[in-house]
Amino acid sequence: MIDPFAQFQRETHTINGVKTVILTAGRGEPLVFLHGAGIWHGLGFALPWAEKFRVIVPFHPGFAESGDDPAMTEMHDYVMHYVELFDALGLDKVRLVGFSLGGLLAAKFAVAHGHRVSRLVLVGPAGLHDKAHPGPDLFKVPPDQITRMLVTNFDVIKPYLPETPDLDFMGARYREGTTLARLLWEHPWDKKLPRYLHRLTMPTLLVWGEDDRLIPVQMAETWRRLIPKTEVAIFKGAGHLVLDEKREAVDAVQRFLS
């Protein structure tokens, strides 16, 4: 297995009692990336952004190197965590990119604190449900199948996965699943979000992999209808991890944010 976070620097902060590790790379105006429900597949895709921006990737509480707080039982607690982290880092206004679970989080943050988000990118965001295009309930998918469902080309993530069953890797994923269950077990989709998405008045880009098997690409249209002005970029030959699979997607985000 290779180091998923090579070329990033680490900082550790304590936010409302929770150990919060952030990775940073590059210089320039801040670009915050909110990761999905797992970040074991690394951040290699974000390095091109670091040529132009100061890329900041916080590990969410309960994920990767950040600490746990079982009292954080709803997404709102995570929105508040980022309000406090941005305050601590002196970030008044950021370019915000959110992927999957991080996409839901970015949307919820921007709905409530739009004045702090100059531009918003949602990559395969979780959170909405459309009966016409139901994706799988993540909790129902066996872990060994999830990894296969993330990408169209398995070689992209294979180097980050243990070759043989690995208790530590399994334990780390179970811990992140626990964090996710605290937030989403009862209500895997956010019924209230559609009511407030009209508040996303900042320039917004939706990015999707055409062959996303976790959150179907048709959901891009559901989001587009609810957000006043948004561009949509769909990439062929890519699954849910569209940023990992398609350099063109990474570049499109870069162009949109510049």
Next chain:
Amino acid sequence: MNGTVRFNFMHFMPYVPLPENQKEFSSLWVDFPNKFYDPERGHQLYQRYLSELVLADRLGFDAVNVNEHHNTAYSMMAAPNLIAAAVIPQIRRAKICVWGTPPNLEYPNRLAEEYAMLDVLSQGRLEVAFPLGTGMEYWANPVNPATARERLRESIDIILQAWTQDGPTSYYGDFYTYRYLNPWPRPYQKPHPPCYIVGTGSPETVELAAKLGFGYSATFVTKKRARELNEIIRRRAAEHGHHIRPEQLPLGVIAYVAETKEKAEQEAIEHIRYFFEDALRTTPRFLAPPGYLSVDQLKARAAMADKMHGKFDLDELSDARFIAIGTADQVVEQLEQWSEEMGTNHFNVLGAIGNMPHWKVVKNLNLFAQDVMPRMRARASHDSRAAAE
């Protein structure tokens, strides 16, 4: 042993007429299709199983035990209180142990009421356990496994408040708000029926039992682990100011008695095999929904997962677990040894094993009741008189 010894007959009431291709299903729990449940067969089985519980009472077992599972062929007792209510009028002497409904799967006031009803119906013969419930139950019920342990503590707190304080009272918790906690009826026994925690040895659950001074019984753990757990519970309970009596540490044993050791093994083995290979068969994912276990427990259990569910070797199994199969002499000897080692005088006898047919259950219960129970009771009582002299 300190004068008494107690024997419960535990029934799981399995649904056994499975399709021929059942081995193709990785789990007989959670998602095993319920189209395989035939209510006519179910009716016949209920009739039969109820008669076996009644037989245990007639033969002199001290208690009959039932418990709760969902979405599974392992058990037809999604609502064990209904079974308890059905047998209470037919059972003259034995206690009725509902061990039990996971409090997380019902409203706590409702469970306090149901148990109080059973206690009143049976004139104070109810005993209850408060299990967390297996991981599988959290896939079948709309309850978050990640907060299950906190919810269990709160549920038990509410039930005990409902039973021990004159109502109406109020309760403002993290999970439940009661403005008028005032359940009718109240339990027959004072202050309330004897309570146990049953579990599979999670440190959090053991600690909960110790703190409350409840009995504790671990299921599906090895002998070595069960002994450790009994030591831990006695020590921790003492540190919380409770003295745990031997009868508060029921020991689950699979027992089968026949004329000879060979005959006992020959008659029982296929059903024990069915129990471990089929009835208990499920997936690691169903066993441990997210947040149900601590990460340490998840890793510890994953490391020994192969031994927990599925693989079958009777000798290996008997080395590791409480399985007494043989002549009455052999079973007596075995149980007395475990009684010493485990510091208990309370046996929860799994005497209707897996897909065992009625005649074997009847034979087993008869031989156990005729040849095992009286000898162990006599010896226990003799030992205690000898100790007194």
